[in-house]
Amino acid sequence: MKKALLLIIIVFSTIHSSNAKDIFYSIHQKSLHQKMLQQDPPIKTTLIVTSSPxxxxxxxxxxxxxxxxxxxxxxxxTVIKRSKIEDVYHGEQKFVFLLVMDFPSKENVINLLNSKAYQxxxxxxxxxxxxxxxxxADDLP
Known part of the structure; x- marks a missing residue:
């Protein structure tokens, strides 16, 4: 971990452009991905999509x-709910559609969203x- 931090410091000190921030986030994202790979069992997740056509x-x-x-x-x-939002009790209706899906592995969803097929x-x-x-949306401990 200390080597990774040193690498980040070196990157920031040698690159003086907006790309340095992108490189940092890329390194951080890979680190999170590696942590997810090491966890057993996989992290389950719920995907929530709100949208307006x-x-x-x-x-x-x-x-x-x-x-x-x-x-x-x-x-x-697994599709839990596909709905059209018709009524709002409190607040503003900003979206028309709602999709809720459960997945056995958050990592698989992230990999899909980063895949060429999805791109x-x-x-x-x-x-x-x-x-x-x-x-x-991940389960609370």
């Missing part, structure tokens, strides 16, 4: 959903939704 790009939205759902199911995802879907995702949030 872009009504001008319905085809892109439909293509994204059609292609992303098999990817999520293939890594063990190829991002243009349709970004066109098809005017707003989308992809969140992880």
């Amino acid at each position: 872009n009504l001008d790009e319905i085809e892109a939205l439909q293509k994204y959903v059609k292609e992303v759902m098999p990817l999520l199911l293939d890594i063990g995802g 190829n879907l991002i243009p349709n995702r970004d066109k098809g939704f005017s707003e989308i949030n992809i969140l992880f």
Whole structure:
């Protein structure tokens, strides 16, 4: 760990650009990924997606959903809830759709989201939704 910290300090002291911050976050993300690999059993997670469609790009939205759902199911995802938000008791309705899925391994979801297969879907995702949030909810200890 001390060597990793020293490496980060060296990187920050030798690189004087906005790339230094990106390098730090990349190193940090890899460290978190390694910790997840070492944990036994895998960390379970719930994926929560809130979204609003872009009504001008319905085809892109439909293509994204059609292609992303098999990817999520293939890594063990279980759909808990797919809903259209109709009423709000308190607060503002910022989103139209809600998706809740459970996964046996958070690592598998992260790997999927970083995969080439998912990266190829991002243009349709970004066109098809005017707003989308992809969140992880992990069980409390």
